Amino acid sequence: MKAISYSRYGGPEVLAFGEVRDPKVGPDAVLVKVRAAAVNPVDWKAREGYLDGILAPVFPVVPGWDVSGVVVRPGAAVSEFDVGDEVIGYVREDFLSRGTFAEYVAAPLRTLARKPRNLSFEEAAGLPLAGLTAHQVLVKVLQVKRGETVLVHAAAGGVGSIAVQLGVHLGARVIGTASEPNHDFVRGLGGEPVVYGEGLGERVRGLAPEGVDAVFDTVGGDALKVSANLLAPEGRLASIADNDVVTYGGRYYFVRPDAQDLQRLADLAEQGVVSVHVDETFPLERAADAHRLSQEGRTRGKIVVTVDWESEQE
DSSP, X not given: OEEEEBSSOOSGGGOEEEEOOOOOOOTTEEEEEEEEEEEOHHHHHXXXXXXXXXXXXXXXEEOOOEEEEEEEEEXXXXXXXXXXXXXXXXXXXXXXXXXXXBSEEEEEGGGEEEOOTTSOHHHXXXXXXXXXXXXXXXXXXXXXXXXXXXXXXXXXXXXXXXHHHHHHHTTOEXXXXXXXGGHHHHHHHTOEEEOOSTTHHHHHHHHOTTOXXXXXXXXXXXXXXXXXXXXXXXXXXXXXXXXXXXXXXXXXXXXXXXXXXXXXXXXXXXXXXXXXXXXXXXXXXXXXXXXXXXXHTOOSBEEEEEOOOTTOOO
């Protein structure tokens, strides 16, 4: 099959488009014909070797963890999905090798859910990793409750935009940091936007004089330091970007695949509670350009790589 892969760590230039081995499908997995795969910051961080301490590479590595597509072959022990079912998945293993930037991916059952019928394949591909991250942090780590005030950093980004929507759905008041051009976008999600950068603490205090009940940090660094000083008594702090959060009494979190959580998100998408904004799409062979855009860190919503099957002869 054709795929994007890299045989050494490095910049976007190490990504190559070409033939790789077809995936083998285990008993508890399904073979998915990939229609779209979203780009996440963790993809280029893994490509550059920043995750080497926790995820061993098996070169050549096919990058990508998010996918939307169609089941073409269930594994021998699978009864949950049939040929032709449309699915989404956060297809992460405990090593780097068999990713989703490919024509096909073998996806374990624990990583999959049914695709929301009201989302395009491109939109659906942007839901798993970002949505699971937002859900697991807000519900399981921060345990956000109705009536609380939550600060979400990078509220216009892939994770942040879904976190704003889920926070509002949970009954919380959500304040979100974003650049001024993205303020209307954040308001449209149900959040109250504030400009990040110098003076952030004062701006948030202006909206929440007593402090915020929970902070969802997605950027780290100075934002994390400011956030720790904005917490109300008994306030909670979580970060997916900076493990220094533990020095402020918070928790660092790395999203995990969970089929039940993913199906809940898919259901919320079908109910219109959660939407996915696709900022830009790239064909599979231009995945390196998608990585470059992701590394600029200015994306509204998601960047998605698509696999063109229009010319396929059935």
